[in-house]
Amino acid sequence: MTFSPLTHRRIAQFKANRRGYWSLWIFGVLFFVILFAEFLANDKPLLVSYEGKLYMPILQTYPETQWGGKFQTATNYRDSYVKKLIEKKGWMLFPPVPFYISTVNFNLEEPAPSPPSRENWLGTDDQGRDVLARLIYGFRVSIFFGLILTFFSSIIGVIAGAVQGYFGGRLDLIFQRVIEIWSGLPILYLLIILSSIIEPNFWLLLGIMLLFSWMSLVAVVRAEFFRTRSLDYVRAAEALGVPTWRIMWRHMLPNAMVATLTYLPFILNGSITTLTTLDFLGFGLPPGSASLGELLTQGKNHVQSPWLGLTGFFSLAILLSLLIFIGEAIRDAFDPRKVMAR
Amino acid sequence: MTLLQVKDLSVHFRSPNNVTTKAVNNVSFSLSQGETLALVGESGSGKSVSALSILGLLPYPMAFHPTGSILFEGQELLNTPENTLRKIRGHEIGMIFQEPMTALNPLHTIEKQIAEPLLIHKGMSKLQAKERVVELMNLVGFADGISRLNAYPHQLSGGQRQRVMIAMALACEPKLLIADEPTTALDVTIQASILELISDLQKRFQMGLLLISHDLGMVAKMAQTIAVMRNGHIVEQGQTSKVLKNPQHSYTKHLIDSEPKGHPSAISRKAANILEVKDIKVTFRGQKKSWMTRGTGDVKAVENVSLSLVAGETVGIVGESGSGKSTLAYAILRLTESQGQINFCGVELQHLSRAAVRPMRPQMQIIFQDPFSSLNPRLSVGQIVAEGLEIHQKQIGKLEIENQVQSILQEVGLSPEASHRYPHEFSGGQRQRIAIARALILKPKLLILDEPTSALDRSIQAEIIALLRDLQKRYQLAYLFISHDLKVVRAMSHRILVMKAGQVVELQETEKLFTKPTSPYTKSLIKASFDLLENN
Numbered sequence: 054m055t056f057s058p059l060t061h062r063r064i065a066q067f068k069a070n071r072r073g074y075w076s077l078w079i080f081g082v083l084f085f086v087i088l089f090a091e092f093l094a095n096d097k098p099l100l101v102s103y104e105g106k107l108y109m110p111i112l113q114t115y116p117e118t119q120w121g122g123k124f125q126t127a128t129n130y131r132d133s134y135v136k137k138l139i140e141k142k143g144w145m146l147f148p149p150v151p152f153y154i155s156t157v158n159f160n161l162e163e164p165a166p167s168p169p170s171r172e173n174w175l176g177t178d179d180q181g182r183d184v185l186a187r188l189i190y191g192f193r194v195s196i197f198f199g200l201i202l203t204f205f206s207s208i209i210g211v212i213a214g215a216v217q218g219y220f221g222g223r224l225d226l227i228f229q230r231v232i233e234i235w236s237g238l239p240i241l242y243l244l245i246i247l248s249s250i251i252e253p254n255f256w257l258l259l260g261i262m263l264l265f266s267w268m269s270l271v272a273v274v275r276a277e278f279f280r281t282r283s284l285d286y287v288r289a290a291e292a293l294g295v296p297t298w299r300i301m302w303r304h305m306l307p308n309a310m311v312a313t314l315t316y317l318p319f320i321l322n323g324s325i326t327t328l329t330t331l332d333f334l335g336f337g338l339p340p341g342s343a344s345l346g347e348l349l350t351q352g353k354n355h356v357q358s359p360w361l362g363l364t365g366f367f368s369l370a371i372l373l374s375l376l377i378f379i380g381e382a383i384r385d386a387f388d389p390r391k392v393m394a395r
Numbered sequence: 396m397t398l399l400q401v402k403d404l405s406v407h408f409r410s411p412n413n414v415t416t417k418a419v420n421n422v423s424f425s426l427s428q429g430e431t432l433a434l435v436g437e438s439g440s441g442k443s444v445s446a447l448s449i450l451g452l453l454p455y456p457m458a459f460h461p462t463g464s465i466l467f468e469g470q471e472l473l474n475t476p477e478n479t480l481r482k483i484r485g486h487e488i489g490m491i492f493q494e495p496m497t498a499l500n501p502l503h504t505i506e507k508q509i510a511e512p513l514l515i516h517k518g519m520s521k522l523q524a525k526e527r528v529v530e531l532m533n534l535v536g537f538a539d540g541i542s543r544l545n546a547y548p549h550q551l552s553g554g555q556r557q558r559v560m561i562a563m564a565l566a567c568e569p570k571l572l573i574a575d576e577p578t579t580a581l582d583v584t585i586q587a588s589i590l591e592l593i594s595d596l597q598k599r600f601q602m603g604l605l606l607i608s609h610d611l612g613m614v615a616k617m618a619q620t621i622a623v624m625r626n627g628h629i630v631e632q633g634q635t636s637k638v639l640k641n642p643q644h645s646y647t648k649h650l651i652d653s654e655p656k657g658h659p660s661a662i663s664r665k666a667a668n669i670l671e672v673k674d675i676k677v678t679f680r681g682q683k684k685s686w687m688t689r690g691t692g693d694v695k696a697v698e699n700v701s702l703s704l705v706a707g708e709t710v711g712i713v714g715e716s717g718s719g720k721s722t723l724a725y726a727i728l729r730l731t732e733s734q735g736q737i738n739f740c741g742v743e744l745q746h747l748s749r750a751a752v753r754p755m756r757p758q759m760q761i762i763f764q765d766p767f768s769s770l771n772p773r774l775s776v777g778q779i780v781a782e783g784l785e786i787h788q789k790q791i792g793k794l795e796i797e798n799q800v801q802s803i804l805q806e807v808g809l810s811p812e813a814s815h816r817y818p819h820e821f822s823g824g825q826r827q828r829i830a831i832a833r834a835l836i837l838k839p840k841l842l843i844l845d846e847p848t849s850a851l852d853r854s855i856q857a858e859i860i861a862l863l864r865d866l867q868k869r870y871q872l873a874y875l876f877i878s879h880d881l882k883v884v885r886a887m888s889h890r891i892l893v894m895k896a897g898q899v900v901e902l903q904e905t906e907k908l909f910t911k912p913t914s915p916y917t918k919s920l921i922k923a924s925f926d927l928l929e930n931n
Contacts (some may be wrong), residue, residue: 290771294754
């Protein structure tokens with residue numbers, strides 16, 4: 054793939070913003086690591102060697118009888134009886150954080166929520182579950198939710214803005230009024246009401262949020278299409294007989310993409326914050342799921358256990374700051390004044 | 396007495412990655428009271444940069460002066476602290492900028508803007524300042540403006556704005572006036588009166604005038620001495636009449652030679668009819684005042700224009716800005732809605748749907764004024780030129796398209812390897828060639844040229860005109876040539892259509908129009924644009 058010189062200069066400009074550049078790297082690494090959360094924090098061992106054979110319980114469920122136990126049910130590897138059984142004829146290798154989000158640590162030395170210890174690095178929550186494990190999974194849910202929501206809402210937003218900006222006139226007028234009314238609906242209340250009727254899950258929440266979040270880009274893209282519409286090279290394309298959709302795609306969209314890309318990190322931030330808000334209020338993901346908002350609720354309920362609140366606060370603050378820094382760098386990269394001053 | 400003495404001035408620009416651009420190199424000139432010195436050269440020759448460094452208005456510290464000194468009444472201005480310069484700017488030295496729309500603050504009334512230097516430099520009270528503003532408005536010949544002191548720049552016409560700018564520059568009776576292309580953005584008829592005003596005021600106040608221009612005709616009339624600049628150097632300097640009559644340097648000769656001249660080649664008798672336009676009307680619907688009044692704000696941009704065109708013929712359309720020239724062109728191409736008949740090669744376009752016009756589009760193409768905005772900066776030249784072929788001739792393969800692109804680029808005088816580069820790597824003239832290639836690759840019968848040369852320097856203008864004439868002869872193209880520049884139109888067209896406020900004033904054979912114009916408007920247009928030339 055070859056880049057135009059303009060793209061080259063933009064990449065250079067992005068790199069010139071050291072803070073944003075490093076933020077992108079840190080975020081990238083975090084994102085990559087978190088993709089493999091199951092191998093990072095799990096109550097099943099990564100690898101079991103039993104009677105000379107290797108097993109991967111993390112990928113496959115084995116009954117207890119496999120290890121010479123009595124039950125036909127799935128093995129609880131944290132059970133001290135099972136541990137003994139396996140270690141007699143082999144060994145087990147646990148992930149660095151040997152807890153799953155629902156794993157309750159029954160061997161706490163203090164009543165839950167217990168403070169950070171060698172076993173639970175960030176302590177446990179009020180149900181004795183490991184905070185680090187829940188943080189890793191909660192982080193992943195937040196980022197995925199944000200990314201998917203941003204992706205779909207930008208697609209819808211760009212299309213809506215492009216159509217309005219290109220065709221203008223009555224269509225634009227009607228669409229604008231519809232958007233004004235639609236954006237007047239109180240999203241948070243709507244979600245609270247909906248979640249008291251049906252039990253929300255990840256995709257349902259995403260769908261409902263999508264109904265409202267696509268509007269944030271429309272104004273920018275619409276304005277950009279309005280502006281580009283009267284540019285000479287768009288007129289020239291029209292005079293060449295280039296079909297409308299191709300003009301929009303090839304000659305106008307790249308201009309609008311500058312504004313869109315600049316906005317994306319901020320939309321992503323907004324999506325993450327909304328999900329956290331809902332979880333914090335208890336109207337978000339179903340009970341038991343790990344999320345940053347749920348962690349914050351626990352922090353609020355147990356002020357005497359500062360590791361809960363602090364973990365929630367710092368993880369959220371770091372995630373949002375990273376995205377804002379990246380967003381700033383992208384904005385710099387697309388700033389014509391900075392790029393053009395060679 | 397010497398008013399301004401510029402010695403050995405150099406201006407370099409430093410970019411963030413430490414590449415130094417030498418904009419001006421060792422330039423020297425001097426100017427005495429009441430004298431006019433013209434800096435002449437093409438865009439990028441460093442004439443504006445030299446003038447701006449007198450007032451210290453360059454983007455320091457990105458710009459810097461390795462050598463030189465600028466003495467104004469014996470006082471050194473170069474590398475002087477801002478505070479000292481501020482006392483001189485607007486007070487001792489006034490400046491008129493090229494584009495009065497962008498040089499005036501759109502958020503302040505004209506009174507406030509003219510009064511500003513008075514309040515700052517002269518310490519006048521508001522009342523005194525107002526009196527002086529009224530005086531100035533009379534002085535610059537904008538007496539009607541006195542009742543419009545509370546108007547904002549957008550409510551004035553281009554000529555009125557330029558008068559406001561001059562009033563601003565003259566407010567404190569400066570000893571030196573710098574005029575940076577003071578009339579380039581104006582219509583010809585207004586140009587003449589503004590120039591008259593400037594030279595009149597200069598005589599009255601015994602000002603030194605530093606005139607920056609690319610227009611030799613104007614310089615010949617205005618300036619006693621002339622300095623020709625090229626690539627940051629002064630190549631020739633001396634008395635205007637001497638330099639223009641007997642140029643020593645080859646570049647000066649080249650500049651003088653590039654005044655448009657010559658005639659288009661004759662049309663063959665059997666030329667086929669290409670375009671027949673009858674009673675074209677374009678109305679822009681204005682803002683309604685309320686739901687009760689209906690369409691009161693409608694603007695009739697083009698009214699009942701008829702014209703015809705045969706193969707190999709050029710019809711020039713002239714008129715001032717806002718006269719509906721471009722709108723007419725867009726209407727003929729069906730890019731703007733209009734009423735009336737448009738018969739193109741025997742097909743009536745007006746009743747066809749947008750989609751039905753599309754297959755006709757390769758036959759009729761347009762070249763725009765500004766070659767910088769008419770090429771998509773994100774596409775390579777090859778992609779830009781090939782786009783028309785990709786759409787209209789889907790049956791031909793990639794290789795064939797590439798071959799055609801290469802050959803058309805060669806035909807318009809570009810090297811074939813240009814197709815892999817991007818528009819910003821080319822100069823204005825080269826870009827206009829790319830735009831011509833984009834239109835020509837479809838083998839059109841009609842080419843509409845919407846001010847194709849007015850964004851270009853004179854010498855490049857001449858090249859583009861030669862190219863267009865050559866192409867017309869070879870392919871029997873029909874041209875509709877829109878311009879406000881009568882000299883260029885005269886060199887290009889067989890017939891000329893004069894427009895004013897959307898209406899046809901005159902449609903006449905070129906030579907007849909110039910020798911025996913029938914309408915007073917045409918006469919004034921011709922007078923305004925050729926008066927300057929005759930002194931040459």
